[in-house]
Amino acid sequence: xxxxxxxxxxxxxxxxxxxxxxxxxxxxxxxxxxxxxxxxxxxxxxxxxxxxxxxxxxxxxxxxxxxxxxxxxxxxxxxxxxxxxxxxxxxx
Amino acid sequence: xxxxxxxxxxxxxxxxxxxxxxxxxxxxxxxxxxxxxxxxxxxxxxxxxxxxxxxxxxxxxxxxxxxxxxxxxxxxxxxxxxxxxxxxxxxxxxxxxxxxxxxxxxxxxxxxxxxxxxxxxxxxxxxxxxxxxxxxxxxxxxxxxxxxxxxxxxxxxxxxxxxxxxxxxxxxxxxxxxxxxxxxxxxxxxxxxxxxxxxxxxxxxxxxxxxxxxxxxxxxxxxxxxxxxxxxxxxxxxxxxxxxxxxxxxxxxxxxxxxxxxxxxxxxxxxxxxxxxx
Numbered sequence: 001x002x003x004x005x006x007x008x009x010x011x012x013x014x015x016x017x018x019x020x021x022x023x024x025x026x027x028x029x030x031x032x033x034x035x036x037x038x039x040x041x042x043x044x045x046x047x048x049x050x051x052x053x054x055x056x057x058x059x060x061x062x063x064x065x066x067x068x069x070x071x072x073x074x075x076x077x078x079x080x081x082x083x084x085x086x087x088x089x090x091x092x
Numbered sequence: 093x094x095x096x097x098x099x100x101x102x103x104x105x106x107x108x109x110x111x112x113x114x115x116x117x118x119x120x121x122x123x124x125x126x127x128x129x130x131x132x133x134x135x136x137x138x139x140x141x142x143x144x145x146x147x148x149x150x151x152x153x154x155x156x157x158x159x160x161x162x163x164x165x166x167x168x169x170x171x172x173x174x175x176x177x178x179x180x181x182x183x184x185x186x187x188x189x190x191x192x193x194x195x196x197x198x199x200x201x202x203x204x205x206x207x208x209x210x211x212x213x214x215x216x217x218x219x220x221x222x223x224x225x226x227x228x229x230x231x232x233x234x235x236x237x238x239x240x241x242x243x244x245x246x247x248x249x250x251x252x253x254x255x256x257x258x259x260x261x262x263x264x265x266x267x268x269x270x271x272x273x274x275x276x277x278x279x280x281x282x283x284x285x286x287x288x289x290x291x292x293x294x295x296x297x298x299x300x301x302x303x304x305x306x307x308x309x310x311x312x313x314x315x316x317x318x319x320x321x322x323x324x325x326x327x328x329x330x331x332x333x334x335x336x337x338x339x340x341x342x343x344x345x346x347x348x349x350x351x352x353x354x355x356x357x358x359x360x361x362x363x364x365x366x367x368x369x370x
Contacts, residue, residue: 002239002243005236005239009236051251051252054251054252054254055248055251057251059250059255060247060250060251062243062247063243063244063247063248063250063251065243066240066241066243066244066247067244069236069240069243070223070237070240070241070244073227073233073236073237073240074226077233
């Protein structure tokens, strides 16, 4: 349920292709963010940094997606599609 | 003298008798179905105590939604955070928790509860400022923002404490139950009931009998008017939000001790339950 909500909000609410874009971003994040984070987590662990390996662990990808979600609400209140539709004046 | 006459003319505040009587009526209606008086008594008291624990969590949501019109779906995050913070106190002091003395047990429980209230209240401050302030008055955005906050908080808890379930044993003197004849009442449920009643009375007193409560209620009715009278309504509502999240933290501690385990998803599991209660 939550996954679908994230897809729609990131893509843009009330638009059909917004859902497609959101789903694409979500699935890409699900598949590639984890690999990327795994590499980053290993690098952080090798560097001996505290806390960071845990935060970057591949299982914590939802944390970063949540941050992405909140950031997208901040900067694209109408979603990616809504932003692309009328880019210049809608920014507040 | 005129003051007295004026206050005498004010309409009496409405007392809702029927909603308060409803649980009593329902539980009495269950009596013939259960059959035995003693088991009915045991079950009624147990469910009342459980309801009180959920009330402690829901009361925060009531304050925030009813008074500020903010739909906070991230309320569950405060519950989990409260429970995890309590483990910070309760696990290192496990010898005190296991000690067979009520006072020693309470001496470790009280700071744990206070600390988790403080931490979840502070988290409430941050969450209100960062997530809810930009979306005041927009319900859909509030739901989305706070859901995002819930996800982030839950995942951050996983990252900090790890995904395993943390066992949190009940203090020794709060285990078992009091037996009155055939009626058994668990000690911990009695404590939960007591705390719930204290919270209830506290909220009622503050809202109805103090100047801050008066200002909060006035701000709900007419925000601009209270601001025009020179009160900083933003700060007042921020305080309400922090109190609400602090109460959620307290409820989280109570719930974690009742379940004797702490898990990061407990908050989101309880969210639906709380929205019912509200």
